[in-house]
Structures are given as structure tokens and as C-alpha cells.
Amino acid sequence: MEKYYTIGDVAARTGISAHTLRYYDKEGLLSFVKRSESGTRLFTKEDFEPLYTITVLKRSGMPIRKIREFMSLYLQGNDTIHERYVMFNEQRESLLEQIGELEDMLKIVDYKCWYFQEAEKRGDINYYKKLPEQEVDQRIIEFNKIVDDFREGVAKED
Amino acid sequence: MEKYYTIGDVAARTGISAHTLRYYDKEGLLSFVKRSESGTRLFTKEDFEPLYTITVLKRSGMPIRKIREFMSLYLQGNDTIHERYVMFNEQRESLLEQIGELEDMLKIVDYKCWYFQEAEKRGDINYYKKLPEQEVDQRIIEFNKIVDDFREGVAKED
DNA sequence: TCTTGACTTCGAGTATACTCTAACATCTAT
């Protein structure tokens, strides 16, 4: 006899609310979950692995409809190993892109933190404009170049 | 006499659609933009810097309402340098967290890519279950531990 | 002058992912 987990059990253990789990089911992500005669969802020990995979794909930024595709392949078993590999590989690329984008933003935000500290010391957000050109910090000149490129409509790597 | 850019010019240069620019204006992000007598928005060269800042904050994951707060401080000039510094510093923290989260997901997705390749070679998604325990790769054992923790409802660092 | 294209506002529509409510069924412990 197998031990079953109700939707409430699963919610408490995984931190995914029962509402959300039902929503995922409705969206076709939880087709692997058994039901009792009366319709209650019966989660097994084994169901936690695909459930975990769903959370990983979600936290990686994969939309529900694509997770549904993945779960549909999962249900088909050994015949779809390659397709599922391809999907994970694509998600890997997507993650690298997302991380790259955020790291680019981090560089600019780091600059802004530095710049606002300098501006705060001098009590003037445009202090550098009153400085002789050779005294202006290189970081400011480079940032202004970026803004100029933005204004010129240079092709960007989005 | 100053050169002005219309909303169409700005859209073409920045890649932000005129629709979206008007939406941002309606949401209070573009209060710094002048208007002609007849109501047409007149963007100046200087307006591209706050516009660029808006895109950076957006791409960093900041919601519109918080960008509005920032732009409200921007309009108040030198008196709000410190508050703006604090906001950028918080955004820096947020970016580090987001990058950390994605890097955690990348580790798991990397593992999945490896695992699916192994499974594909053997034509069996559960090949390791038929192996003697000491022949099971350590990576698989570690991943299964993570899934077990997930099932046990261990406190997670979300 | 008239046409054309770009501008304006307002408000409705779309997409995504929940989040909640209502009405009802079922399970469990006293």
C-alpha cells in the first residue's frame, strides 16, 4: 500500500499554495497526479520529482505553456528523452542570457551607486559639468558615451 | 533655440514604442518632458539620460511604481541625491539576489542536461535505479537529496 | 487649400500568473 499526499500536504511541504497547485493542474502541468474515486488528488513520493522540476523551470523563467510542453514529454516516458534534453539545453542558454543581462545592469547600477555618492559629497547631481574636462572621472565620460549611444539609436544587443 | 525630439523620434532611437512611452508618461515616469502649446511632447537631448535610467531600472526588474518614485525624486533635484543613492543601492542588492537565484537554477539545469544525455545513451530515463548502488554517479545521489529535501518541506532560501 | 502623417487622449483589450470565492462533497475524529 502506497502512501499518498493530499494537496494540502504538498502545499505545506513545497511552499506552493494549494490554489496554485490546482491552477497548475488546470493548466496541464500535473497530469501525472492520480485521483481517488471521489476526485481527490493523490500525490505520491515519486510525484515530488516532477513537481521539483516544475519549480526549477518556473524559477528559471520558463512560462507555464512551455512547462506544459515539457510535462507532456515527461508523460510519454523514454521516447522523449532527447526532446527533453533539448528543452533543458535551451533553458540553459536562456539562463545564461538572463544572467548576462542582469550582470550588464549590475555594472551600470554599480556605477550609479558610485556616482550618487560622489554627487552627494558635493551636494550637486551635476557637479562634473563644472569641472575642467581633464578632472572629470573616466567612469563619468564612459557612462555619458553610453547615454549618447542610446540617444543616437545605436543597434543594441537585446 | 533648442532641438526637440518628438515621441516618434524617441521611439525610433531608443527602441521603446511610442505607445509604451505614452504609457510611461501616464504612469508618471516622464513628468520631465516638456509640451508644446498644442500638447505635443517635446523631448530634449538631456531627457535621454533619465530615459536611459528608466530602461536600466526596468531591465533590472524594478516595477513601474518604484521607477515612478525614483523619477519623483529626480524631479526634486539636489535635495534627493541621498534617497536616490539608497534606491540604487537596494536595486544593486536585488540584482545580486536575482543573479544568485538564476545561478542556482543554472546548476540544476546543467545537471539535468548531463543527466538526460546519460539517460539518452542508455535509452532509459531511470537507468540508475537498476544500477548497483556504488555505480550510481555522485551527481545523481546529490540531486535526489535535493528532491528529498523538497519533499520533506525543508526551509528554503527563497 | 487640402491631404498626409504624426501627434493627442481615453478607454478597452491582451497576456501572464496567480488568487480568491462560492457552492458543494467528503473525510476524520470525537
Add this chain to the structure above:
DNA sequence: ATAGATGTTAGAGTATACTCGAAGTCAAGA
């Protein structure tokens, strides 16, 4: 046996960020 907790469904509501359409205004060139 009955109360109360927990389960079920369908469908409505929320939040966010656009995205589009309609109806009208305005400025410049043929």
C-alpha cells in the same frame, strides 16, 4: 452521527505591463 477541516469545481477578480483602436487635432508640403 455530526462537526469541522479539507477536498472539489467553475468562474470571477487582481496585478502588472503593455498594446491597440477610435476619434480627433495640428503642422508642413503639393
